[in-house]
Amino acid sequence: MRARLALYSAQIEHEHREILLKDKHPTFLKISPKGTVPVLITKAGDLIEESMDIMKWALDNNDPEHLLSTSSDTYFNSFISIVDNNFKIHLDGYKYSRDDDKNKIKYRDEACKFLNELNLKLAKNNWLMANDPKICDLAILPFIRQFANVDNNWFSNQPWPNIHRWLNSFLESNRFLSIMYKYKKWEIGHSPIHIKKFSL
Ligand SMILES: N[C@@H](CCC(=O)N[C@@H](CS)C(=O)NCC(=O)O)C(=O)O
Numbered sequence: 001m002r003a004r005l006a007l008y009s010a011q012i013e014h015e016h017r018e019i020l021l022k023d024k025h026p027t028f029l030k031i032s033p034k035g036t037v038p039v040l041i042t043k044a045g046d047l048i049e050e051s052m053d054i055m056k057w058a059l060d061n062n063d064p065e066h067l068l069s070t071s072s073d074t075y076f077n078s079f080i081s082i083v084d085n086n087f088k089i090h091l092d093g094y095k096y097s098r099d100d101d102k103n104k105i106k107y108r109d110e111a112c113k114f115l116n117e118l119n120l121k122l123a124k125n126n127w128l129m130a131n132d133p134k135i136c137d138l139a140i141l142p143f144i145r146q147f148a149n150v151d152n153n154w155f156s157n158q159p160w161p162n163i164h165r166w167l168n169s170f171l172e173s174n175r176f177l178s179i180m181y182k183y184k185k186w187e188i189g190h191s192p193i194h195i196k197k198f199s200l
């Protein structure tokens with residue numbers, strides 16, 4: 001979702017190939033043996049295999065919403081790395097543990113430490129760094145959405161009014177609604193799915 005959001009904002013037309021994680025196409029694994037998505041191949045043939053690198057590449061090309069205007073901020077960088085190296089582990093543990101697994105709640109409690117902090121950081125502005133979204137919002141929101149979706153009822157009862165407002169603004173935005181299509185798994189011979197430029 002990070003990559004889709006950045007390509008949307010950068011208004012970069014591209015071909016989308018849906019990879020099924022349970023059944024990764026050999027062509028995909030040949031191109032990117034580490035086997036994680038997203039992966040982007042540029043027109044020049046360069047391979048970009050990390051979602052944050054795809055975001056930065058896309059927005060370095062075109063950034064009409066000035067999403068990168070805070071990207072050199074140490075606050076932004078440390079926040080993203082907490083999400084990628086720490087929160088994501090707790091999110092996956094919470095999301096993929098069975099309901100009767102006591103570790104599920106342990107993972108959720110760990111994730112809550114970050115969410116308590118996030119709620120405080122969102123008290124000042126509508127978005128994390130300003131009154132409009134920046135790359136750090138778009139890099140973090142997909143994971144907060146996943147966390148909320150594990151148990152929406154529990155999530156909406158937590159004392160996080162700023163996170164609720166922030167997540168809802170994102171979920172109701174044109175950007176989110178425009179990129180949230182589900183595509184059929186890519187196969188050789190399928191007609192290419194061309195993603196056209198959206199007007200922002
Ligand atoms: N650090 C990578 C992580 C990417 C990642 O873990 N993606 C997941 C899907 S959201 C994946 O491809 N997992 C591989 C699998 O489940 O086999 C990035 O942000 O690009």
